[in-house]
Amino acid sequence: MQKQSIRTYLNNKLLAYLTAAAFLLCAMLIGISIGTVSIHPSTIIRVISAEIFPFISLGNTDAMHANIIMNIRLPRVLLAGLVGASLAIAGAAFQGLLRNPLADPYTIGVSSGASLGAVLTLFFGLSIPFAGMFTLPLFSILFSFLTIFAVLLFARNIERSMKVETIILTGIIFSSFLGALISLMIALTGEELRQIIGWLLGSVSMRGWAYINIILPFFVVGAILLLVNSKELNAMSFGEEKARHIGVDVQKRKMMVLIAGSILTGAAVAVSGTIGFVGLVIPHLTRMLWGPDHRHLLPLSILVGAGFLIIADLVSRTIIAPAELPIGVITALIGAPAFGIILMKRKNKL
Amino acid sequence: MLRVQQITGGYAGAPVVKNISFEVKKGELFGILGPNGSGKTTILKMLSGILPHTSGDIVIKGKNLSEYTPKELAKIIAVLPQHSSQAFSYTVKETVSLGRYAHQKGWFQSWSGKDEEAVNRVMEQTGISGFQDNDIQQLSGGERQRVFLAQALAQEPEILLLDEPTNHLDLSYQKELLDLLSVWSKDCGLTVISIFHDLNLAGLYCDRLLLLENGEVNINHVPNEVLKEGRIREVYRTKIEKLPHPRVAAPQMVLVPERSQAESQLEKRIHPSSLEVKEDLLVLRSPFPLKTMSSGVTGSGTGWNRIFLNRHVSKNYDCSDHRAEMAEFVREIGFEPGETVGMMTAVYIEDYSSKFYEEDTFSVFVVVTAGVGNAVDASKSEEHSYHLTPGTINTWIFVNGHLTEEAFIQSIMTATEAKTRALYDQEVIDTVTGTIATGTSTDSILIAAAQQGENLEYAGTITPLGKVIGKGVYECTVEAIKKSQSRINR
Incomplete structure (x- = not known):
């Protein structure tokens, strides 16, 4: 009975959004504040306000602080937030679609495809004319698209109705194969090795505003595509036949969700490398706190995922300062045990 | 649509x-x-x-x-x-x-x-x-x-x-x-x-x-x-x-479950030796359940039963809740009411009559207790007031054969006709109407079949089974009436 009342209390959706938003805001402030140079939160608020509203005077704020905030910390925090939000909402959508709390962008092979695209670019030193430094991200996104279509084509050839089990199996086949290709290229690489490995482990450091410009449009498109499908995701999490019975155009909606998910994952992997467990743990945690209704699960996952990755990035750059850990190491260190605990709790419940 | x-x-x-x-x-x-x-x-x-x-x-x-x-x-x-x-x-x-x-x-x-x-x-x-x-x-x-x-x-x-x-x-x-x-x-x-x-x-x-x-x-x-x-x-x-x-x-x-080979080969028969005569009780224990159609106090209607009781009660037996009392009695003497057909009679048990008829492909065992104190002419029964007293002609018919539902019903008809003829020949008078009685007011009947061996589709009066039932019931009823009447005259 007590559990019941807790659930009802948390079901107050407004409170859920306020909590999640407060978490994200705190994460951002702390993320910008802490570093080799500590900046007081009030300074951060003043600098950012002055940037947005020109009529607000910077006053006597240190120009160096303003510079650090606007050119180093803020873009880094925003990028971490966008990557975390992208991975979390994509994970939530894939879990709903595949009816499997263990599913995430990685299980269906999208991120492996994106990684391969990036590694290929680095390996061959590819460059798209006029794209310059955006060659790498563009290739990542392109390859994540190619992978998801290859996976879908392959799955459809095995079975016309494309059951979720078939898609997951196909994803695993593709992940293993693409992972092997990546390993092969790393083995063949000489001096580029460190750069590729560093990239594979994931990082949001030293990316700057340019990378935010890359990921933002993809994030907006992908997130909107998923948000308009949240009711359909609710239906599909009861099984595709059930969804069809209720009146969902399953083939069309499934395709929309898969495409949106691959856009989000592809763009995230492109700007930050492979960061695991965000797409797995955040939706799960959000669902446990505020229920499985995708109409709220998706936006809440965006907020929580963004905040989580900002904190993870903060830890990765401060824990062994002045050196930096790849952010993927931190998310795995936090995410894997947390996921293990969730799994055990689930097992006990059943 | x-x-x-x-x-x-x-x-x-x-x-x-x-x-x-x-x-x-x-x-x-x-x-x-x-x-x-x-x-x-x-x-x-x-x-x-x-x-x-x-x-x-x-x-x-x-x-x-x-x-x-x-x-x-x-x-x-x-x-x-x-x-x-x-x-x-x-x-x-x-x-x-x-x-x-x-x-x-x-x-x-x-x-x-x-x-x-x-x-x-x-x-x-x-x-x-x-x-x-x-x-x-x-x-x-x-x-x-x-x-x-x-x-x-x-x-x-x-x-x-x-x-x-x-x-x-x-x-x-x-x-x-x-x-x-x-x-x-x-x-x-x-x-x-x-x-x-x-x-x-x-x-x-x-x-x-x-x-x-x-x-x-x-x-x-x-x-x-x-x-x-x-x-x-x-x-x-x-x-x-x-x-x-x-x-x-x-x-x-x-x-219909398949029976095991051993079970179906085992010959199951009701034999006269199964009948036990006690002071106040006639008991027939069947080693296996029989399909029954009866009007007993317990186990009435159609069903499967293993124990058959005919119990002597005094003429003043209180019939207000006879079913519950009978079930209690059955339990007391160590049987299950759920597998027992129980009847009551005011007649002394030792005056029962039974006969076993062995035919080529089937056999019939008839047991009757008969007293005619409540004799009634069914054609004029409207002249009687309704009151329950313990049954006086109780007829049991055990058949070693397989009976259809139709045969069960015809068995009851044939047995009833034979009983009525027995009363006629014994000149049993309905004391209210003064005419010859056709039965008593509380007669009970039981047809119990082993449901094995010969398939007996009909039991009308001139079918092989009907002939045996007619003869058996007549003979036993006559003998039972004579026994109980001689006791009264003594």
């Missing part, structure tokens, strides 16, 4: 369903039956648009199934599948609300007052309002099934498809669910098409049944025509017998 024309199809490879046509009218409760693999679920999936059919047409409300969009179809057809999976812990109300998907319009698909009203109504109808905020994963199988039924009803469909809806439900919920469906189809015009595993439930509730065999229609008719012994035996390839339902005009099919 729904017309299926010559549809063929199924999964990749061989078609599961071949050339099936049928029609379902509005408000009908239509059952689909058939052994495993006969194509029941395949048809249901085709009707709900999940599986494509390779040829033929499915026409719903005058429009071809393929012309409906999923949303349009969901407003007409709702489905309650055999299994519903739920990966996440939605609440009951969230789950039911999903049923409103097809009714919501626009990009934002906002939740209207009509939606809320429909959801609350179906939760009320299915009795799940009480736990609408609970997590569906914590519900029992039966409760969950009702949640998904509510979800289907929230679609406000005109046709409801169900795949073995009673599968996970215990008896009372099975009845409750089918009663509900029956009411909705009759009162609200809901068309129900349901797959059934249980032939008896299907027969009880459906207006019409479609029996499938190997993907083809065997018959499409009313339950009484579909549920015929021969047909069901052939289609399901199993031993089955048909009985009338005790309360409703519907057939009931019962399974």
